[in-house]
Amino acid sequence: MPAFGDDEEEDSSEAAQEVETKKPIRGQVQQATYRMVAQSFYPPMLHPIRVGIHRQVPWARFAVWTPGAVVVDGRPVCALKPQTVYNITPSGITELATGRSFPLARDRRTYITSPDFRVWTNNGWWRGCLEIVVVNGKLNVINLLDLEDYLLGCVPAEMPPSWHLEALKAQAVAARSYAWAHMGPSKSKWYKSTGYDLVPNVSDQMYKGLACEQPSTFRAVRETRGIVLKNSGQVKAGFYRATIGGSNKTSDENLNIRKHVVSNQKLETITGVSDILGVTVKQWHPNGFATAIQIMGRSGSKDVNGLVLSKMLGLTTAGILDVSEAGESWVFTCRGKGNGARGLSQHGANLLAKRGWRFDQILLQYYQDSSGKLQLDYLDRYRAESYAMPGN
Numbered sequence: 240m241p242a243f244g245d246d247e248e249e250d251s252s253e254a255a256q257e258v259e260t261k262k263p264i265r266g267q268v269q270q271a272t273y274r275m276v277a278q279s280f281y282p283p284m285l286h287p288i289r290v291g292i293h294r295q296v297p298w299a300r301f302a303v304w305t306p307g308a309v310v311v312d313g314r315p316v317c318a319l320k321p322q323t324v325y326n327i328t329p330s331g332i333t334e335l336a337t338g339r340s341f342p343l344a345r346d347r348r349t350y351i352t353s354p355d356f357r358v359w360t361n362n363g364w365w366r367g368c369l370e371i372v373v374v375n376g377k378l379n380v381i382n383l384l385d386l387e388d389y390l391l392g393c394v395p396a397e398m399p400p401s402w403h404l405e406a407l408k409a410q411a412v413a414a415r416s417y418a419w420a421h422m423g424p425s426k427s428k429w430y431k432s433t434g435y436d437l438v439p440n441v442s443d444q445m446y447k448g449l450a451c452e453q454p455s456t457f458r459a460v461r462e463t464r465g466i467v468l469k470n471s472g473q474v475k476a477g478f479y480r481a482t483i484g485g486s487n488k489t490s491d492e493n494l495n496i497r498k499h500v501v502s503n504q505k506l507e508t509i510t511g512v513s514d515i516l517g518v519t520v521k522q523w524h525p526n527g528f529a530t531a532i533q534i535m536g537r538s539g540s541k542d543v544n545g546l547v548l549s550k551m552l553g554l555t556t557a558g559i560l561d562v563s564e565a566g567e568s569w570v571f572t573c574r575g576k577g578n579g580a581r582g583l584s585q586h587g588a589n590l591l592a593k594r595g596w597r598f599d600q601i602l603l604q605y606y607q608d609s610s611g612k613l614q615l616d617y618l619d620r621y622r623a624e625s626y627a628m629p630g631n
Contacts, residue, residue, distance in 0.1 A: 280310045282356040282367045284385040285620050288422055289370065290446055291435035292361045293380035298328045300335075301360040301369055301380070307353030309341065317341050319353070327380075329373045345373045356384070357449065365448040366392065372434040381435045382448075386422075390414055390460045391452050396445035397479075398585055400453035406589040407459035408598035412615065413477030413583050414444055416468040419618065420476035463598065465621025468606055470613045475606065478582030499554050499571045506569055509551050510543060512536040518562045518569050520545070528558035528573075549573065558607065582606065 293299045302324050308315035309332060317332075319325065326333045327349075333340040343349055351358055352368035360369060360380055367384025390411055398410040418437060421427050427436040439446035468475040507513055514537035521542065522531035529545035545559050554573045561572040583605045591601050599615050607613050 280308070280313070280315070280350055280352045280368070282384055282388070284383075286386040286419070286422070286618065287383060288386045288389050288418060288437065289430075289435040290382040290384075290389065291379055291429065291433060291438050292363075292365070292369075292382050293378060294433065294435075294438065295374065295377045295379065297377055298326055299360055299378055299380045300324055300326050301351050301358060303351065303353035303359070304357035304364070305353045305355050307351065307358075310350040310352060311343070311347050319351070321353075322359075327371060327378065329376060329378060343371075348372055350383075358382075363448045363450060370434070374433060379433050379435060382439075386415065386418060387460060387464060389418065389446065391457055392448045393418075393444050393446045394460055395451045395453045395456040396447040398456075398589075400455045402589045403592035404455060404459060405592035405596060405598045405601065406585070407456055408463050409583065409588045409592070409601040410479070410585065411456070411459045411463045412466050412468065412598065412602055413479050415463070415466070416474055416477035417444060417479075419467055419474045465617045466615055467618055468602060468613060469616045474618075475613065477606070479585060480582065481585050497554075497573055499552070499573065500565065500568045501552055501571060503567050503569070505552075506534070510534045510541055510548075512539065512541050514538070515569075518564075520559075520562060528560060529562075532559070532562070558603075 302322055303319050305321050307319040307321070309317050309319060320334075324335050326335055327343075329343075329345055331340050331342045349371040350368055351371065356367055358365050358367065358369050360382075365382045365384070366388045367382055370381040370383045372379040372381060393414050394407060394411050397414060398407060400407070421443065422436045424430045429435055429438065437443040437446070468477055503515055506518070507515055512534045515534060516537060517533075517535035519533045519535065520529040520531070521533045522529070522545075524530045532543050532545050532548055534541045534543060549559050549571075552571065554571060559571055559573050563570045563572075583602070588601045588605070591604065592598075596604070602615065603613065
């Protein structure tokens with residue numbers, strides 16, 4: 240396979256000079272590329288995701304970190320020098336330092352790749368490889384990589400890496416769920432016309448690549464590997480925003496918490512216990528809501544199921560989080576109805592994490608709806624290699 244821009248014929252003096260100055264580099268490039276032939280041109284991927292880094296541009300620039308190759312139809316067509324800038328147009332690739340070029344067929348997908356799967360374009364380094372698609376005479380430069388590797392550059396772009404680890408884990412699951420729910424021709428709003436699943440900005444999720452990665456968010460992604468939000472067996476898009484309910488970052492609405500005042504008389508009528516003196520949670524579910532509540536009266540007490548009591552009282556949801564006395568009434572604190580398209584409050588998640596909540600509790604706090612069917616589960620092909628879910 241020729242190195243990038245090799246000429247069929249060269250002047251003897253130029254050839255002699257080439258032996259001295261360029262052949263060692265060229266030989267390294269070819270050797271590395273041949274090693275790639277025996278391996279794979281594409282990064283290891285359980286669930287490939289495509290991110291549109293450049294969209295409908297007349298030209299783009301790219302580079303590879305280590306010696307790489309241009310791949311067309313599953314075979315290398317020319318080698319690439321490491322950390323050398325190239326220009327690509329719909330018709331070909333040019334090495335800017337030398338002006339040498341290589342033509343490309345417009346009707347075929349072209350891949351830019353190297354053995355360590357680090358590529359540069361749009362002034363940033365990215366994991367995976369680049370996929371070049373020509374649409375209407377212009378380029379779409381797509382970052383092709385595994386979903387889990389994508390999250391390494393997405394989570395720290397969406398939430399400060401200095402925040403509590405459990406909040407970062409909640410963010411990782413939300414971002415993974417959002418991405419999965421928008422991957423592929425039938426789910427992506429972009430794919431059919433562009434060939435990519437997501438864009439790297441607020442139209443989908445922020446994604447900043449290798450430079451953005453941090454140890455804390457790397458850990459958050461790896462420790463939640465493959466975990467998504469599911470409702471009735473289907474992955475639920477994990478929408479989220481900075482705050483819910485205005486600028487007050489500690490408001491009950493921001494934490495998706497609601498308070499309901501229930502009179503002593505109503506509680507006595509519903510439970511059949513007279514002269515109530517105490518309402519005590521006897522058993523908490525691992526996800527933070529009451530499963531058994533003791534109603535204590537002057538002459539006797541009664542245990543009731545927390546979920547049943549919630550429905551009898553007509554509370555917002557079945558998740559009773561706390562009960563307190565208020566004069567002749569009782570204040571039941573419970574989860575809100577969920578935030579719909581608003582989803583997770585990032586500031587609220589961090590606050591709850593600081594209060595000792597686990598990431599799964601935080602997620603169920605924000606995404607649970609009145610059906611109670613939302614749960615955390617693994618994507619296919621992760622279950623066998625993953626640890627048990629928290630709270631199980």
